[in-house]
Amino acid sequence: SPNVRQSLDAAIDPGATLTHPLDKQFETHLAAPRPERNGRCVADGYARGLGMQFGKLRDLIRSHPLYQEAARAAGTRSIISEDNRMNLFLLLNYFIPHQAGYGDVLEFGAYRGGNALFMAKVMSQSMPKARIYALDTYKGMPETDLTVDRHKAGDFADVDLTEIRRHAQGLGLGNLEFVQGLFEDTTPALLDRVERISLVHVDCDIYSAVKYSYDICKPKMVDGGYYVFDDALYSSCIGATEAVEEVVIGRDGLRSEQIFPHFVFRA
Numbered sequence: 001s002p003n004v005r006q007s008l009d010a011a012i013d014p015g016a017t018l019t020h021p022l023d024k025q026f027e028t029h030l031a032a033p034r035p036e037r038n039g040r041c042v043a044d045g046y047a048r049g050l051g052m053q054f055g056k057l058r059d060l061i062r063s064h065p066l067y068q069e070a071a072r073a074a075g076t077r078s079i080i081s082e083d084n085r086m087n088l089f090l091l092l093n094y095f096i097p098h099q100a101g102y103g104d105v106l107e108f109g110a111y112r113g114g115n116a117l118f119m120a121k122v123m124s125q126s127m128p129k130a131r132i133y134a135l136d137t138y139k140g141m142p143e144t145d146l147t148v149d150r151h152k153a154g155d156f157a158d159v160d161l162t163e164i165r166r167h168a169q170g171l172g173l174g175n176l177e178f179v180q181g182l183f184e185d186t187t188p189a190l191l192d193r194v195e196r197i198s199l200v201h202v203d204c205d206i207y208s209a210v211k212y213s214y215d216i217c218k219p220k221m222v223d224g225g226y227y228v229f230d231d232a233l234y235s236s237c238i239g240a241t242e243a244v245e246e247v248v249i250g251r252d253g254l255r256s257e258q259i260f261p262h263f264v265f266r267a
Helices: 002-012 021-031 042-054 057-062 065-074 082-099 114-126 161-170 183-193 207-220 238-251
Strands: 104-108 132-136 176-180 197-202 221-229 256-258 263-266
Touching: 021 042, 021 057, 021 082, 042 057, 042 082, 042 256, 057 065, 057 082, 065 082, 065 114, 082 114, 082 197, 082 221, 104 114, 104 207, 114 132, 114 161, 114 176, 132 183, 161 176, 176 183, 183 207, 197 207, 207 221, 207 238, 221 238
Parallel strands: 104 132, 104 197, 132 176, 197 221
Antiparallel strands: 221 263, 256 263
8 A cells, every 4th residue: 555655665765754644634635626715715714724723733733843843943932822833834834835836925023033933944845945034123113003003112122133143044044034124114125136925924013014014015926825914813903903904804805714813815
């Protein structure tokens, strides 16, 4: 049988690995018909979100060697929830390579770089031609709108970018670039170098940053790529929620493919 042959091959070649059950699960899912409804694939949203919230998908992801390796690369540097990190793993390791192909990844709001390190490690295997750009002031938040935002200027300023870059270099993550400065100052020049985008991870807590991040990336987003909003469902980030409601849903008419563990929209 194929399973016996795989076992024999692994015994002969110590470098060989058996297919992980998670790989088989999503290989089967992605090979099946997955019609779109209002610009989203409901089956994909259920396969990821429903599987994590009510099924056993979390345990499968935690046992995956690539997920474990990427989590070790991030260490304790990230404050993103594990569910959100798991969902990014699924998008980067299965869905984007299957339907969007090549495209770089932009993360707006990197803080201490933990999630960027995580995604870079996953992408080094699943999307080896792509690069990830982690944008942040790395000096804390800019001015905020206190009529809607809970966070204030200077929040999340406990960052040592020199150390983060040194750590990424030690991990051999040549596909990761940290971009320091206000988004409005750094993103236009960066996008002159970026040909295609397959995922935009908006890890911003405030209205202005969420709106800007989404708007500026639209022209280079590939069909089948994703916008992922990390904070728009958090009680402390109604400014981020309002930006998604007003711009992504209200103005552009996108419909979310997932609302658990975070907002996910397909381009």
